[in-house]
Amino acid sequence: DTEVTQTPKHLVMGMTNKKSLKCEQHMGHRAMYWYKQKAKKPPELMFVYSYEKLSINESVPSRFSPECPNSSLLNLHLHALQPEDSALYLCASSQVGGLAGELFFGEGSRLTVL
Amino acid sequence: GENVEQHPSTLSVQEGDSAVIKCTYSDSASNYFPWYKQELGKRPQLIIDIRSNVGEKKDQRIAVTLNKTAKHFSLHITETQPEDSAVYFCAASDNAGGTSYGKLTFGQGTILTVHP
Numbered sequence: 001d002t003e004v005t006q007t008p009k010h011l012v013m014g015m016t017n018k019k020s021l022k023c024e025q026h027m028g029h030r031a032m033y034w035y036k037q038k039a040k041k042p043p044e045l046m047f048v049y050s051y052e053k054l055s056i057n058e059s060v061p062s063r064f065s066p067e068c069p070n071s072s073l074l075n076l077h078l079h080a081l082q083p084e085d086s087a088l089y090l091c092a093s094s095q096v097g098g099l100a101g102e103l104f105f106g107e108g109s110r111l112t113v114l
Numbered sequence: 115g116e117n118v119e120q121h122p123s124t125l126s127v128q129e130g131d132s133a134v135i136k137c138t139y140s141d142s143a144s145n146y147f148p149w150y151k152q153e154l155g156k157r158p159q160l161i162i163d164i165r166s167n168v169g170e171k172k173d174q175r176i177a178v179t180l181n182k183t184a185k186h187f188s189l190h191i192t193e194t195q196p197e198d199s200a201v202y203f204c205a206a207s208d209n210a211g212g213t214s215y216g217k218l219t220f221g222q223g224t225i226l227t228v229h230p
Contacts, residue, residue, distance in 0.1 A: 040201060040223065042220035042222060043158065043220060105157040105159070108157055
């Protein structure tokens with residue numbers, strides 16, 4: 001299985017809502033990532049988890065809260081978002097160590113904040 | 115931190131022509147350079163990558179060259195086809211091997227359009 005699965009594919013939420021994005025991989029990867037992507041722009045790194053511990057937080061506002069319950073799952077909890085947070089949120093995974101580097105991306109969750 | 119510049123931002127070619135996209139990077143410690151293709155509404159997908167101990171790598175119609183001294187790398191697509199139309203991103207990382215992981219810095223992207 002070489003897939004990274006993200007749910008939901010589309011999400012519309014109001015600024016006062018609380019929602020979560022979910023990501024799952026079964027490739028045995030021990031690094032998992034959240035990226036944010038605006039249309040025709042490169043993915044921007046938000047968070048990196050390595051061995052289920054938060055390793056990188058790229059100064060992301062606290063209204064985004066990541067969680068890594070186990071080595072296969074990654075969540076992104078959303079609360080009190082702003083319309084400018086509307087974007088494609090991509091989850092990715094990779095090996096750690098050895099010939100690390102290649103990221104496997106999920107299809108993304110397209111978020112619209114009203 | 116690493117900075118990756120990518121040119122051109124848009125590229126339009128006729129079917130069958132070659133396309134070249136160029137990237138420069140700033141961090142001499144970077145040693146892994148992937149290229150991603152992203153079709154409209156789809157995920158970025160790795161199409162080719164190169165590590166710093168190699169100067170050139172080819173996979174059918176796609177090739178990547180790396181000049182570590184000049185800190186630049188390029189994507190070459192030959193015999194382009196309409197299905198090659200997409201946004202292409204270069205990236206650089208200093209984590210190939212060792213105990214770290216894939217913190218990639220992406221270029222700004224190139225919109226490639228191949229006209230039939």
